[in-house]
Amino acid sequence: MTQSDSQVDVLIVGAGPAGLMLALWLSRLGINTRIVDKRTDKVFSGQADGFQVRTLEILDSFGIGERVWKEANHMIEVSFWNPDENGVIRRNNTAPDNVSGLSRFTESVLHQGRMESFFLDAIAASHPHPSGSSAVKVERMVLPTSLSIDEAAADDDDAYPVTVTLRHLTEEEATPTQRLSNLSDGLFRSNLAGDDVGDMLERSKAREGVHEETVKAKFVVGCDGAHSWTRKALGPDFEMQGEMTDYIWGVLDIVPITDFPDVRNRSMIHSASNGSLMIIPRENKLVRLYIQLTEVSVDGGRIDRSKITPEIIFNAARKIISPYKLDYHYCDWWTAYQIGQRVGNHFSKVDRVFLAGDAVHTHSPKAGQGMNVSMQDAYNLGWKLGLVCKKVMQRSILSTYELERKQIADELIAFDHKFSRLFSGRPAKDILDETGVSMEEFSKAFEMSHMFTSGIGVDYSPSALVSKPREAHQLLNEDKAADLKSDQDKPSNGVDSILDLAKNCKPGMRFPSFQVVAQAGARPWQLHHKMPSDGRFRIVVFAGDILSAPRRDLVNALGAWLAEHVLARAPKMDLSPGADPHAGTMRFKTDAAPSAVDVLLLHNSKRLEVEILRDLHETYHPFDSKLGWDYDKVFVDEESYHNGHGEAFKGYGVDPGKGAVVVVRPDGYVGLVSSLEEDGWKAVETWFERVLKMS
């Protein structure tokens, strides 16, 4: 055995969607990062496929959303089919698959492997960062074998308290034994399959010259799936809690040859006695079928896996969809799974080792949540780790990861529990049939679930990062309040949001996007496009009519105040040359690194009567001695020349007569809503004092 030692800021275990999202964040922030995966390559077919609208917004903030949006099938409509009085399936209802006005995106479907490719491309294209970190590369066929934390050093900002041993496998050792060919390995990675890490270790142990290295890391993140090695390495205190059901479902990705009329809609079919089928229309003429396997029984917790074959699954689908005919020539993938909901009891250990994605929550795939919630775990964690490594943000903020994401996992499990039981249940025969599921009940539950499944409904609890209004704190249940770890994490961070000022910018929820017009150049933009995931916090000043002299004076006084009390005190932060996806590669460097806090201004005066340099304080058009003034911080809520009116003040729920100041976190969630008037300014400063390492 050969041996070597090294040191890294963040070590990511697992290169699925969660691990890759984290690696992308960290490479954009210029953090010294490694990402290892035990497998030989990425996923080429099957697995997850659903993209929720919030996920698309997040991917768009990194400049890769449009690749998914372009290739994916956009799922627009859903059909519900139920047995009629003769037991024959009939279309009962057709409805939109998305809530209107929630986002500029709609739910979309594309297989996980394409997503992984987009991440890999974006990580590879990450330009040399001014901080000098080298490009992140996925190291495949690498398996961790031990992990320890020097807890005494956990509170030292400069320490590398986590030690991990990594073993480098050969291709043969890294290839799972059950993975023979694409079609015969349907149960590979299913929750009906066992963990294969033991096998891998066993096979590599005997080899002469096996290479192991010891890595010392500031932080380690386990994105290593349902059988998470990292979770197990953290000891018996870390466990998955929840239960499995007796429901077994099969999955087929096929190009269907069928006369079923709604095969390009999302369709929910409850048959009279053969179980349920869900159709998910996919990219590339594929559809995914989720098929209830009523004939596979769970015998005392054991399932006879030999009974689960593509033929059995396909025949079950044919029975459910009858009298329509179903056939196929191409089958891209198949699998089966047992429905169950489990969630980890801890998401981190001493805020030095973290768990994300399937490593801390597993559930049924039919609502298309898994990959989304996993990527969003990593999206929540990435900037926090990055800004702590850069010493821009206080380390205590890391405790908000578990606070925020365990809450979401719990909500997901509760949702899935309800939804999968409704869908696996027998359809009601008539109105008196109480054990059956009525179509009305199901349609209603489906509709209610939109806000949750879209990801837009996420509403994080109060913490140093989320200042809720005073009355909202009182709604917090006792348990959650007790969970908050330090004085600093107490609800409201010592400052209260004033919800009325920006009714649709809710602290803890994502800051929405509306079209605004650039003051300089008149281009219409989604405001999200001016808030890319570059690691910066943003103060959005809803200025109202800046051509009214008192308002202009107030807004400029705020600018001067922010310059002195926030921007000058906040740490500076070099930006990645690829940080703004809509600027291409930023080839021209600033003379001085910008502040970690960025200020955007939205007004509603007549654009042609405003001149940025003449009318506004320099906080709203910062000067750099190499690049001149920045003209890209001031926007107008007015009709664009060719793209209509974004009605942004209305959309954000801000009365232009009052204005508002909204603090947005680097992940796009609202931290604080405060007043444009002088009495609201201090809250902004206090908010940042609790979060950043202010000078």
Add this chain to the structure above:
Amino acid sequence: MTQSDSQVDVLIVGAGPAGLMLALWLSRLGINTRIVDKRTDKVFSGQADGFQVRTLEILDSFGIGERVWKEANHMIEVSFWNPDENGVIRRNNTAPDNVSGLSRFTESVLHQGRMESFFLDAIAASHPHPSGSSAVKVERMVLPTSLSIDEAAADDDDAYPVTVTLRHLTEEEATPTQRLSNLSDGLFRSNLAGDDVGDMLERSKAREGVHEETVKAKFVVGCDGAHSWTRKALGPDFEMQGEMTDYIWGVLDIVPITDFPDVRNRSMIHSASNGSLMIIPRENKLVRLYIQLTEVSVDGGRIDRSKITPEIIFNAARKIISPYKLDYHYCDWWTAYQIGQRVGNHFSKVDRVFLAGDAVHTHSPKAGQGMNVSMQDAYNLGWKLGLVCKKVMQRSILSTYELERKQIADELIAFDHKFSRLFSGRPAKDILDETGVSMEEFSKAFEMSHMFTSGIGVDYSPSALVSKPREAHQLLNEDKAADLKSDQDKPSNGVDSILDLAKNCKPGMRFPSFQVVAQAGARPWQLHHKMPSDGRFRIVVFAGDILSAPRRDLVNALGAWLAEHVLARAPKMDLSPGADPHAGTMRFKTDAAPSAVDVLLLHNSKRLEVEILRDLHETYHPFDSKLGWDYDKVFVDEESYHNGHGEAFKGYGVDPGKGAVVVVRPDGYVGLVSSLEEDGWKAVETWFERVLKMS
């Protein structure tokens, strides 16, 4: 000297935007193609930068439009500045830079090197074509040294009548002597610089072991710029006609440090006595300045190039923009040019060797036309060559290249002649100043030019490919009519369009795009996205209300008729796996190659009451034994769930009560507008009989 021989369908000389556009077309069509360039690499800064809306539509049809659209600066607004009564420049007017409603794109700016990268990426990503052709690669440092055409074989479909000798250069031989560094080579590639091919040949001639090869080609296309070697090789009959002016202009690409308030608008500044300046706001904080050099004189046709330096150009800009201050830290590129307009007298020789782009038209760059018209030359030629090589289309159609593109070049030259004189002229001192250019005159000319500069105004003359209505033929002037070469090319192709049926689908002009809703799946689409550049002709059936029984019967009878008279008789054509950019890579192959003619249907019945398989003839949902029915050919003009109403019938100018049948060429231009009624069907068949190799 070593020697080798080979054979190729199409040899492209020159890998600038025109050559790369052609290479992309041919690789999508699976044509055996080579592309050679004498330079060592692509352009990294400077050169062309303007993207007109039609160009963006074309790039989008290949799936690369959104890369330009995302990185480019969208130019939305234009400001006009003129001297006031004291000779101080003042903003005189501000106006939109684009005509509203013309296209879903607006004029955009990005440097040519990025465009070349996008082409190279797209060509490299061209998947192995079913026809078995290998991927196209740009061969750099390759210079043609001789060209001959065996004219006796020019009419033989299977012949390779063009022989070209190619010399492979070393890097040193291929590096132009005047290209020393980025900033000192400002006049490299300017029209003030001489041709360097002679130098290159001289340098390589002496070398021992220089490698030459003889290539026999079906077709050769010279996309080799203003000094076109190919044009010269065609002999003295091929000449550029036109004149140079005495106006010299400089160009600077800088990141400006300025208090000029409109620096992020397109700005036209006429100073009182220091000449004119145009500001083009660019991507990446750059702006391009076009600066009139009033102090550089043209002495008897000779220009003292040593007087043209970045300092002189910058100082001229400072004087024009005064009293505003102008400075910079970053300069990305500079050059200078002499205004002139020249156009080639022939665009092809025996339809075996063709010229495209700067090789046949040069003019001043300020209207942002050069790269666009060049790419559009190649876009016009690419599918014609490709379909002739595939024996799908009749070879005689190739004569439409010169007919269509020489017309556009002539219009471009006339436009540029007028525009550049207006812009280089001295501003009028007052209303009585007749030799000066008044602001009103200039603004008006600028506005009038939009339709032309957008590229949307292109209106090709009648030919086998363009059936104008009968009355329109009479407007054709005698000269053009005499130019038409064969009986078959005569106006109207023996069939007449009926303009009234589709008022905004004008034969010879591009088929516009409106949002429609997919019958299956309810997704809103731009109809252009269902007409990608895959080499197929399209018949768009404007069906109206197909739930009315007589109309449905008529539409289905048309479907049966088209199946027999057009689809079955048209050649079959394998599609590239990347042919539909919105489907990702088409991984699943059809059992049978589809027809070269594709049929799309647009109706305006209630979508939820229509079922494709039940209500429509199979022509509108073709069946493939491996892929099942195609659900992607039927669209509705109705309100979408989340994206409003496309009002497509209105947009296309079709009365749903009457309906229409429109034939669209593979490049998106309208070929024929005919009637939905039985009396219009025959025109469609006749149109295709004149164009395709029908069985």
